[in-house]
Amino acid sequence: MTLVVATTGAAAEAAARVVPQLVDDLVASRITAQDPTLWGPDAEEESAKRLGWTEAVSISRPLVAEIAALRAKLQADGVDHIVLGGMGGSSLAPEVITRTAGVELTVLDSTDPQQVLTALNDRLATSAVVISSKSGSTVETDSQKRVYERAFREAGIEPTSRIVIVTDPGSPLDGAARADGYTVFNADPNVGGRYSALTAFGLVPSGLAGVDLDALLDEADAALASLAVDSAENPGLVLGAVLGATGKDKVGIVADGTHIVGFADWAEQLIAESTGKLGKGILPVVLDVDAPEITAGQPDVQIVRVVGSAKETEQVADGEVEVSGSLGGQLLLWEYATVVAGRLIGINPFDQPDVESAKVATRGLLDARPEPAAPLFEESGVAVRATGGFAAGATTLEAAVSALLAQLGEDGYLSVQAYLDRIAYPELEQLRGALAAKTGRPVTFGWGPRFLHSTGQYHKGGAPVGVFLQIVGDTAEDLDIPERPFTFGQLIQAQAAGDASVLAELGRPVLTLTVSDARAALATLAAAIQ
Template sequence: MSVTIHLSGHVASVVDATVPGLISDLVASGISAGDAFLWGPAAEEEASKRLGWTQSVAVSRPLVAEIEALRAELVEKGLTRVVLAGMGGSSLAPEVIAQTAGVPLVILDSTAPGQVLSAIDGDPETGGLAQTVLVVSSKSGSTVETDSAKRAFEAAFRDLGIDPAERIVVVTDPGSPLEESARADGYRVFTADPTVGGRYSALTAFGLVPSGLAGADVGELLDEAEASLLELSIDGRENPALVLAAAIAGGEPRKDKLGLVSDGTHIVGLPDWIEQLVAESTGKDGVGILPVVLLPVSPETENPPADVQIVRFVDEAGEFHLFERHHGEVLMSGSLGAQFLVWEFATAIAGRMLGINPFDQPDVESAKIATRGLLDARPEPTPPAFSTDGVEIRTTDASLAASGTLAGVLDALWALVPADGYVSVQAYVDRLHLPQLAGLRELVAADSGRPTTFGWGPRFLHSTGQYHKGGPANGVFLQILERTDVDLEIPGRPFTFGQLIEAQASGDASVLAAHGRPVVTLTLTDPQLEVLTLFEAAQ
């Protein structure tokens, strides 16, 4: 099954007015043919090296048998617990594939020491370290979070008397430093197509190896994607990627915020993958499309702001009762493999419509540089503006703290949100122990009256972090940190996981402030207790 899209109201008119131009410009067939000039001369060099995802189904076919054979070998040895160390596109696609298939895959895309320890130790239900295989996924091989996780697991395996070469599988680009070191260490290595950027890599080894080793049917996933290839290459109104791109990037004035709602679909977690694809691809040069992951009952879905276009994922987009109830929305249904390809095509097309290069990420490196600087210098922590009920408050603008109350600080931050702006909530915590923090998004959206995103740090730095710095300068930022006695050394590094995640939060805050974005940082000194204080203040 491919993808079905139903439109009504204003968005249908926008699509009707926009798609003919995309058809006449031969955009769909041009992408399929690898035409790097579609995004203009400034983007041509980068685009010429980043269109391999259009051929990913064919290129990835031989991987299926290799993955299935390795999984059978591992299961025979009793190695049934799979942990994935990866960031951004390297972790989000496998997460969606595994969740939708209903197979267990532990995702480690955090530097919170408690979360790293949980990934290493395991639990009685899914098995412990003795039953664990670690998949290390990194295109460059130098991603600090992934490298740190690899080092921690190697040490843990050795402590149990286990040769890491028996337990570690590496996915990386050919010729990367990680490939060289992994082969030298005797690890099993899968190399991916280097002409595919990380966020477009769902149907490459980055998406398929970890989810396939966990038990997902990756051959079927490729079959689903293949079924949509022909219609995606056709320059016609029936092409779902042209329709979707027009819906999310067309119109005047353009709705520059994209509300993503899962409502009865069999696919689990797709909006989180779309969020990193669209935000990192389009959020640059002061423009962009901001994805906002919503619930069916979120404030933005109950009463959508004028600048929010809702895309609702259902299992049957053509059912009359659905589009009668959700007038003005984009209703989408279809298989997961097809959704991956449709969104990749649509995002690339949207980038062309916005006049930007959808394949680079010019502002992601700035936070990494700031983090490295803080880890090298190790400055003393900035004293809080004030503390209340166990919460330390720090702000990039002293006036935000003038009230002396947590609720007052939040109100002052919301007051800085422009009429077309948004709030970004960023939680640099162990999300396994504080999952309830995700519920803060709903309260902030209601209290601020503006679209609100929520990201687990440092995971979001590899996705929406690009939009925060490179997109429209209309966001305000709320960081949430935790103080904990739990920490873990990173073998071979002069810093711990606790120091790393703290530096990542501080580094990003400094870069945001340098870009003129207001930031409030709340540190919970007793996280389980202070979460309630935070929720009360946000109401």
């Protein structure tokens, strides 16, 4: 399927203005040749070791047979269920790949004890687990590995026969796992996590789950010719101009008739973590086809639809952009476009300087474990806390929410962050549309701690115009982590509090609602919004 980017309005004007210069500067061919100088001297050191994704198709080909052989061995051992423990790029790419292919993969990208327990109790006897961590030290995946090791041993199953490791060569996890006898797949170390869809991080869990990896790589390979050429028709340059040169710093991504399932969630991390830094960047907003933002006419929001087949430009809604293509092709297209946008914006698209701040704050809270601050008040099982004094005097949930929304500027956005079991409470995402309709501004929704490895970089490093609504569970059922001095419940609480503290230090207003019953809290909050 050919990649097509159809532009209208400001997006078409931006492409017409900047793509010729990108062509003259040989940007597409230089990206493909892994030229680290494209993003300026400050980015050169990082860029020199982060452009391997441009040759991921050829590098990953030999993995396909290895993954197929391991899948056959696991099936022979009675395994019919694959679980993935991973965060950020390690989980988002396999999720979109497997959902699009229609094969089952349980994605465990949470520290919520209820979600972890649900995964542990689901067909353990016939499950294999992929533990993916680029750094080899990710606290979430380390914790997931530990509880699965214990669960397998208690079930009389040798963990090394059921746990597969994906990590960078030489990482702490790489050495320890090999010494313990685990099967280890190494990914290309010259690829950052959010660009790793077509490396071992995307392919191992997807292939073990049953995806036709050759077909996926063939799709990507077919797209390379159009993306590598210095031409005004290069879809990567055109989409890069849409993202980075319209003057609009928010992009609403809408799946509208595409066969690709969940693509916007993957693109959200790619764009936000790559561009949201130095006080600028592009905020991606995942939208449904009936989202209020689409018809609101917000001047700082560019609507991009991922569609099933290309239309003539004159058939595209005025001011919108439509993108079509195969999954493998789209993965590469948006990677090219994102780094092109980074060049246009003037940032390094390969670092994530503000992600670590929340991790440091989390570790500090886990070490000290202070008592949480007293809430401003409680209403219907919801304890209300706020940073920055904006909610001083509020005595009802409605008043507290209104006080937060009053902090929204005309170019601002609201981020809803739910530190809860995303499998058990999918209806919480309904809050996004209700709040967008109420505020007339873009609203993002993220599941914690998953979003910390995604939009978390933008929230702290991007334009300082966000306001934040945290919904945190008051853990009723907890789960200990073997050989760790904290539980999953304590970990997710520390992650929420740590991120809130960093946002507060940066002057971002945060309203935290701690709930004992998520479903009842949703009704209470919906009433407060109305």
